[in-house]
Amino acid sequence: MEKIEQAIQDIYADDVAMCYGCGRLNESGHHFRTGWDGENTVTFFTPKPEHTAIPGFVYGGMLASLIDCHGTGSASLFLHKKNGHVIGDGAEPPRFVTASLKVDFLKPTPHGIPLKAVGMVTEIHPKKFKVETNVYADEDIVASGEVIAVVMPKSFGSKED
Amino acid sequence: MEKIEQAIQDIYADDVAMCYGCGRLNESGHHFRTGWDGENTVTFFTPKPEHTAIPGFVYGGMLASLIDCHGTGSASLFLHKKNGHVIGDGAEPPRFVTASLKVDFLKPTPHGIPLKAVGMVTEIHPKKFKVETNVYADEDIVASGEVIAVVMPKSFGSKED
Numbered sequence: 279m280e281k282i283e284q285a286i287q288d289i290y291a292d293d294v295a296m297c298y299g300c301g302r303l304n305e306s307g308h309h310f311r312t313g314w315d316g317e318n319t320v321t322f323f324t325p326k327p328e329h330t331a332i333p334g335f336v337y338g339g340m341l342a343s344l345i346d347c348h349g350t351g352s353a354s355l356f357l358h359k360k361n362g363h364v365i366g367d368g369a370e371p372p373r374f375v376t377a378s379l380k381v382d383f384l385k386p387t388p389h390g391i392p393l394k395a396v397g398m399v400t401e402i403h404p405k406k407f408k409v410e411t412n413v414y415a416d417e418d419i420v421a422s423g424e425v426i427a428v429v430m431p432k433s434f435g436s437k438e439d
Numbered sequence: 440m441e442k443i444e445q446a447i448q449d450i451y452a453d454d455v456a457m458c459y460g461c462g463r464l465n466e467s468g469h470h471f472r473t474g475w476d477g478e479n480t481v482t483f484f485t486p487k488p489e490h491t492a493i494p495g496f497v498y499g500g501m502l503a504s505l506i507d508c509h510g511t512g513s514a515s516l517f518l519h520k521k522n523g524h525v526i527g528d529g530a531e532p533p534r535f536v537t538a539s540l541k542v543d544f545l546k547p548t549p550h551g552i553p554l555k556a557v558g559m560v561t562e563i564h565p566k567k568f569k570v571e572t573n574v575y576a577d578e579d580i581v582a583s584g585e586v587i588a589v590v591m592p593k594s595f596g597s598k599e600d
Contacts, residue, residue: 298490298498306489328467329459337459338537339504346500376499379542386595434547
């Protein structure tokens, strides 16, 4: 599997599809797209030439961004499925925000090859999910991460939060 | 204090000054610059219009990137000072890489105002430092983070690592 056919970000509501990491409507963004691969969730990304740490290696902030959006996307996939939906049935998926993000950088990440983030989702509360992710460059796990994702409050960003 | 006069990234060796986050020689990058403010380290950054999560709020991956490079920059400032140097004395500062990054997103981060990352460095090993950072939007702490930064091995990225 090297391409996501059906990504959860493809069906986010328009008003929450502007994320710099994964929003399909953000013209300047990374356009991360997350889908199922069996029981796991998967996001592919090939960093651009400028996304370097030192020449030849990928910028850690880019890996953190990948793990972050892969986390919220994975949680959305998981809860959408739990709610009885599949991508394409017309139902709007839940949108998540990141409560916390942890990344361990395990190896220098070679630049110029596609990266593959593979995630596993665990429910820790009906509105809170843990997503554990490994990022692969070819066969090597170059980074691992954990995201705690929570359902985006309807009041997100309002003073009433 | 609203501007960094002397940033450690200004004096990184050219061959390690290409970081997408903080490299002065990366034309497309964020150009984070980190300096001293008393006993603390400080980095300012104003996200670009496209760096959104949902409209009106800053992308979490951008905050993670800020905390990441602020961490390595702070560790470099700290060790350079410990080694008896000041920015401008002609000595090349140590360059760090991130071993791990943790970010807690505490509040939605309003877009369009300068963010201020304030860090405190602790030595946990002669080549390994912990940097605890709070990110402020005006008076609010919107995110907090912890970076474990290690001195970049001379062999970084080589197969001998």
